Amino acid sequence: MMPKGTRASSSAPKKVKTPPEPRPSSSIILLSPTNQVLLLHRVKTSTSFASAHVFPGGNLSDFHDGTLPPPGDAKRHEDSLAYRLGAIRETFEESGILLVRKGGKAGPLLNLPTSERDKARKAIYEGNISFGKWLESIGGVADTENLVPFTRWLTPPGLPKRFTTQMYLYMLPLETSPDPVLSAAQSEALIPTPDGGAEITAAHFDDVGTWLERPGRGEVILFPPQYFLLHLLSQFLTGAPAPGSLSPLMEHYSAQREKLRVFLDTVPTTTHPKAVNHPTSQIPWADKVISPVTLGLRHSDQRSILALDKPGAELKGSDRGGDWERVVLVKFGKGGPTNAEVRGREEVLVEERDAKAKDEAYSKL
Template identity: 55%
Template sequence: MPPRLPIRHISSIYSIDSILTLLFVQLRFPARGCHSLPNIQIATKTFAVRKTRQTLARLPGMEKPPGQRRSASSHTAKGVRGVLRPSASILILSPTNQVLLLRRVQTSTSFASAHVFPGGNLSSFHEGGPLNLEAPEAHQDNELYRLAAVRETFEESGIVLACQRDGSGPLHLPSSVIEAGRKEVQASRIRFPDWLATVGGIPDTASLTPFTRWITPLNMPKRFTTQMYLYPLPLSSPSPSHESIMPTPTHDGGIEHTAAAFDDARSWLARARAGEVILFPPQYYLLHLVSELLTGPPPTDVLDTTGYYQAQRDALMAFLRTTPVVGREGGKVHRTAGIPWADKVMSPAVIFTRGADGRVVLGLDKPGPELERSERGGDWERVVLVRFGKGGPREMEVRWREEVVREEREAKL
């Protein structure tokens, strides 16, 4: 569960009454997503005590929210080279454990034409802020990152990751309502949580599982500190009376993306190796990890397909919860093995260039310059092999570091 935020961090998201309601909801449902919420009415108390309102209004950060501005998803102010931008992204699993990727527009200033997970920058209008990026706490999972991840997914794909306000389960909305709300949120005419409230929902941030953080290296013109999450959509039930609804992703009309689709993780990787799609190292690496457990559709003789997909999810969640994180028997146990996947921070760094094929070997154990004096770290065991060119990253592989280093050493003998 994410750490509770100081009141100053959420003050610009909601009105004072909304903050009190939010805090009440968090107390009633402290760590459960809407897929498992009890059917209990959430009491939206009216806290009209004047003294309480006056006390809150005097707290730091409770000043009037800034004027409306364009969404951070589509109109981000130009930043100074090297300045970090907080962002969040989600690996969304379909009821058949496929992964959603969006194809970015060719004119994008970051990840142009690449396939990416839905996500984007935190918005001072929607989530509040700004975060103090000099503080280590700014590079940890918290409610601001979760809200941004859910909002950006809605803006970019039209998928609503929300619970019904009465606690009865996931929120399902007609496509016409979704598209109308999407335009309002994209244009920052209404805050995302406030729009959800108008249609009877609350953001399902509790169902997000933290799954690594990525900090862009110093040599890149745009830098991000990106919190990654995993979100499984409800499985299809074998009972017709409990049929789940599979949302259909759509692109955002060409603002940032031109396509949105689910596919098996192994299929995305194969398409990247064949040059059919462009993936960058973070996306390729994470797809590689989940592909080892989400192996695709069941054999034809499997009758309980729901149980099959649930077993895949259980194996993935067990993998994410296991510490120490040692993936290879007999491999070196590095200090980063003691860092859970939820807390791993990776800032890709070149280890060397292979003499055999000229591909770059990227290490993933360093957390980036902002956290170099902390105990944070990433994945020492694995490396990413990649060839960078004008067409984007190509010929990528995720391999064991010790094997790659040994091969290079032997090639020089």
């Protein structure tokens, strides 16, 4: 017992709040036959990415996708069959697009009537049948082999919900048979969802450049992961051929995809003279893990400077990492992130040092 009148020491250890365990999830950046990208519009009441446009995907399920290593195991944050099945299942549930081969891995993509898809989406969403069992019943095989890993994102500590999200690219064949679901998404039709529209209101394919322009016009909200990945894709997926071009359409889009594949496979992942010496430059895009860290607020416009090189608390001290060369500038507000921009890290930090030096010089006058 402390003597009367004695106050508790201010140096007593404070209880440290343990950050929530990241939930395993996966998403697909889906390319149409004309290299447009599919984004889904989330409702404003959504508990994650409210009102934003996001890639199709969601949380993994032991029932549908299989089990993962336990929390604390680094392999929990690695690409695996469970992540791939979850990505394909969630894409089907949310958009109706079925990335499944008929009869086997070498078969054509399965094209089911819309009514049959919607019935299956509801049954899978409600847990009345596992995704795997349903695939067996229709003679389908999930096309996991054609998913291309393209970064993993680990939510930083300090947020109420955290995810370890494996991102994939999937390129629909340049020649596909008529598909009513794809046609609806290309015309921005409403996509009936098994949850009755509680999370997703619409699915739409558009050019990468158009998606990147729309936030600036106040038409859509893109969070930093989506904006950053679309920015990388915009280097290669530049839209339709120029008017008067003699290049056949299929060759045009095929060439774009080939340049993208080379980019994804090339190590080092940067040509910047300083960044090329950073360890993250030796990590291919398939294996990069990104947990954004705020370096500070930009002097000129108070946008946050998000560094992308750290892999997150769960992988601290490992050989994992993201992208040192680039940062995302973004303004966070009640309405979501705005004014996003991808810039070179060194360029931005030099600007900040120069601005600080000018302020200090001015204050001495």
